[in-house]
Amino acid sequence: MNWNRGTATVAGLALLVLTNAVALGGAAWNRSGEPDSRLQLSERELSVPWSAWSPPGGENSGLSLRLDWRCNPAATTGARRAAYYDQGSPGWLDSRKMTELGFDMGRTALAPGFRRPHEVREVWLVLELDGPAYRTWQAAAAAEAASAAAAEAAKPPPHVAAHVELPHGGSRLFAVDTGLDRAALRVRYADRAMYAVVRAKVGRLRDTEDVVDGGRIESLSIDEVNVPLALRPAFAAVQPGARGDGRSRFVATVAFGQRAEPWLVDARALPAAAGAR
């Protein structure tokens, strides 16, 4: 074919139209039919990330909400397993599970002095809303609070309030399982109002954390949900990091479609006095 400006103009226009059609067609297909799951979330699960927030008059007029999730960590086996790395490292994501996901968890083949780089893969992750995993966490948190209070009471005065998270705080969305077969996970977790099957990035625990073999959920592949203009009023009072007295200022329905991509279906603001925990 002889490349001239006429051909180029047609090629450029075709590329523009085709790429937009693929992107918009994919989005339309994701939202077509009955959603794969539909979760009713509150401010405990949807927050405004600092990265997506701009003050009134700022340079980013858009708004996205971050999907906040967590997991029940493995039993603590040493100081290095505490704190930060527990946040994305559930007890069920052990070495066997990681092998199922395609990770090489063997250590014998490593040469001396070789430090394996951090490897991350995209897999399917099951998120459970307000279910057994949340109850487990509540029970553990209540037991920890009681234990801390008892320990404090046993000390000589003056007593200081124990700094433990109250059982009603934080996200009710828990990561409960992962796999490579989305359909199989959906069969196992059939309740579409409680379980969402989403894409997530999972990696081995870094080599400095050899105390426990297993994996870590790095992040959701899509961890923010765009807020369309029509639903913006429901989030007028929400600012990043500010959760008031722990009561949610809105309820929002997030659907996950054919391609497991989320979108905000509905949202409404709640009066301060009636806010849901």
Place this chain on the structure above:
Amino acid sequence: MLPHMTTATRADAQSRVDDILSFRRELARVEAEGALRLDDGPRAALQRHHDTLLAALHAGFDVDRDTRAKQLSLGMRIASLVGALALAASVFFLFHNFWGEFSTPAQVATLLAFALGSFGLTAWLGRVDASGYFTKLAAMVAFACFVLDIAMLGQIFDITPSDKALLAWAAYAFVLAYTWELRLLLVAGIACLVAFISARTGTWGGLYWLDFGQHPENFFPAAIAIFLVPRVVDQSRFPGFAATWRVLGMLTLFLPMLVLANWGDASYLAVDRQLVEGLYQVLGFAGTAALTWWGTRRDWKDVTNTGVTLFLIFLYTKFFDWWWDWMPKYVFFLVLGLVAVLLLVVFRRLRGVLA
């Protein structure tokens, strides 16, 4: 024959103008030295022919007709490069400033209108702007609008990030670059193509595609492919394009190699870190030296110059690694200077051999 029938591109036209101006200067010197004296008739005919050529080439391609015009052109090239980047950034921030105030259909329509409008503007300027500076500005804005279009659609509809977007961006940049002979857009297209191939390589290695930078070796297949493009696809109609492919191919190969030569942990090779670093140091030195030699043999100045520069970077990085901490600074810089002198001697001898 009219000049526009013998010249296809602005570079060809500029080359012809430069030849005419050189011819006139040399003819004046030869006549002053008494070696030749043209009669008035042939002289006037030659003068008229060249003047006609110069006027036609200037009208058709907006070429520089003297040294001062060339200096100004360099300034215009720099201004258009900076302007193109600034305008692209401006479009990005403009959309971010207002997009939240639009409904979803209006957001999509605005993105599409920006992309189509900027492409139309580029096509129109390509016809009326003989110099190409304004076309370059518009083309860069068109590319930025397309990148913004796809990225924002991803954000508006919460679409899973995909490396396929890089391929679409690369294709669009190539359309703009090859249609209006814009090397800036060629660089943008090659960068997208390198990212796409490297991401795919990383995926085949078991990585999440956005993490391809964790293993610099992921860049190697892309680097080789980029370097070989001018051998497979004829670039002779596009001045400077073959050199751009080759230079970017070399940078894509040797900069990751430089990282691995100093940070062996990032390698796919499950062997001792120091062994990996040593291996890539050797490959870096041998590869840059070989390409310098090959560039000289093939008369590819771009390959020779890039090879020498990369060789020196490898060399000085190792010098720094070995000696910076324990050697007095004046000795360290003296060694660097002596190495430069040694290289000058080697290159002079090499030039004598090849002459």
